[in-house]
Amino acid sequence: MIPQEIIRRKRDGETLSADDIQAFISSLAAGRLSEGQIGAFAMAVWFKGMTRDETVALTSAMARSGDILGWADIDRPIADKHSTGGVGDNVSLMLAPIAVACGLAVPMISGRGLGHTGGTLDKLESIPGYAITPDATLFRKTVREVGCAIIGQTGALAPADGKLYAVRDVTATVDSIPLITASILSKKLAAGLQTLVLDVKVGNGAFMSERSGAEALARSLVDVANGAGVKTSALITDMNQPLADAAGNVVEIRNCLDFLAGRKKGTRLETVVLAFAAEMLASSGIVASPDEGKDRAAEALSSGKAADVFARMVHMLGGPSDLLERPDAYLVRAPHIRPVLASQSGWLRACDAREIGIGVIDLGGGRRHPSDRIDHRVGFADLLPLGTYVNRGDPIGTVHAADETAAEAAASALADAYLIGDSEPLLPAVISARL
Template identity: 50%
Template structure:
């Protein structure tokens, strides 16, 4: 006889769970038959005892099927997506979706909000007046079919078991369990009916997986589980020991993304990660035959303006202004108080406490410490200095945009403290640490 407490007991004692036990437990999570305290106990048992790969696959698939799994029967091209484990100044999705759509991919991106020090793709899109992150499923599918990309939020019908489990993991110190992270990410992503997936697993002091070893374990888990669940998936391990782009915030990153698409300015790190993930998406989905072919298609999509056109069309289809790209500064506005941040001493940027840079944005009101908080989209940081960059005494390491002088000063002090300087040249770490190809 199946009982939630017996399933918890088995996992607590280090036994492997079978598909029937996991399916029963997840059905109970979705229906409410399993209590919050039982979910908490289950999460803690998994945290300490771990899960074998077959258990992770079963958990992912059962959570995925706890709600609606989208079907794309009439799409003229491959369904492909990307997911990042999150960091600071990671605006890749904003450019990546339209860029891959311009190369013939169909990208139904169900994105998340920021929490803690990490920014959220949805918050960035909500800095655009009128942009609707929660269209109906019919509308979502139609936009993906017509334009090739739509970036929206997780509805109540997508992986509801994950939503409930995640909320409990968040308050019971069981978030950083690799089997649970794997199932949480993939149950949401695979619910979108994907044909293939490119994962971006971050490592460094601004990432949830701060060590390369932990990042690799998570990447291996996601690649193995997704491929066993029938979705060809690769994972690129990328660096988060400094902010990825030149800005951090919501409106600030949206403006940076528009500058990127139009070619006005492309931060080299942001460009390298965007192109690496886009290349994977084209290769996994069969839209490119080689890395060279993928790069050629991607560069053409950027240089011809096709990626920018896809971005504009998506924004307008989801309720935003048709001329956003042309009049970005009119629509996406920054907070009124602008203050430069100077390093404590001139020299080379030796170290950045990336998490604290993200928390400085949160302190301005640009992020949240718990899910229900409202976000001020207009605050944030621009012109962020990079590791290894030489800074003179009169050169800012960042610009702060805030609502008040006092908030600007407090954030500036936090950002200043996050940067350590050296009088000797410093070599920045590689942007891409590893690529894990799909397992057969």
């Protein structure tokens, strides 16, 4: 069938067959479609939506548009996790080595920052020498010998996704649940996973600010991934404040090292990391229940096994062998570091997490345009969680900036992002649902 006929049928609200969708995506991957045809298809899907079966077919076709990784030489369950993005969300950095220390293999294909949310790859580039795009041989060797490798998507994995997303980005069709679902899952299917756990965030710092939207996206992701043959579950987590106590690149790497060293106990971040580790272990059959998985993950963390896995992964992918022992020798600090002080006494009642993410971009720690260079040194650290009581003049966070002018502007923005009040707030649960 010719492409414009497929576009017409979707425009008119018809249900496309798997063969129609495969034909369209094959033409897209082969470069036989114009940008106008790709944009028209995306807009038709945005307006008319897709059934579950259509979305499964779209996801599978996009996954098959390039290489499909196989892991027959690895005798561990192959598992992964994906987050829809948030501020201070560095969960993947700690979760992958914890999962490996408990018996899983995790070939994690991650991305760069998107909008106001930070990207795992940008954070890892803070580590000197770390190869975020290793060749296939080194990637496979790292997963086989260490157990995990956190890298970027190569052009050989789900190339149709990259071509479709580039057009969606400039045609106001990014926020289509079927297209989001296919984009996320096509890369995961191409990675050869057996199980997948999804972190769908909701709140003012997430792409889905309303609970109904987050639930719809989580349900779509779970249904389609399972329909495509990957055992998948999702947790809906709160993003009404930064998850870690840092937002930026090198500051989140430092936060990761502190976490692996056991210095972040009792935090919201620990709750989320251990919950996802437990979900991965239970889904893969390593443990009988999430409760057992949480205990196993906590032991892997407290024993230092997870930290050892992270250190070996960093070294095998080109980073320093002693990063955990000598972080100051490798992780460059910003030249201007200043505390942000509470303007009044009271409880930290609310936070505009999105504005904190924008603040990182304003400091130079994110991109406004794809070609922008990132200053990995900058960001916010030592952020206090909501529900903390502060006295006037107490620090609520720290700005890391390239110059004094940027530091002053960022300090003002961070102070404005917090609401301080007289009563202790009632905060939402950090994990509100499982699908």
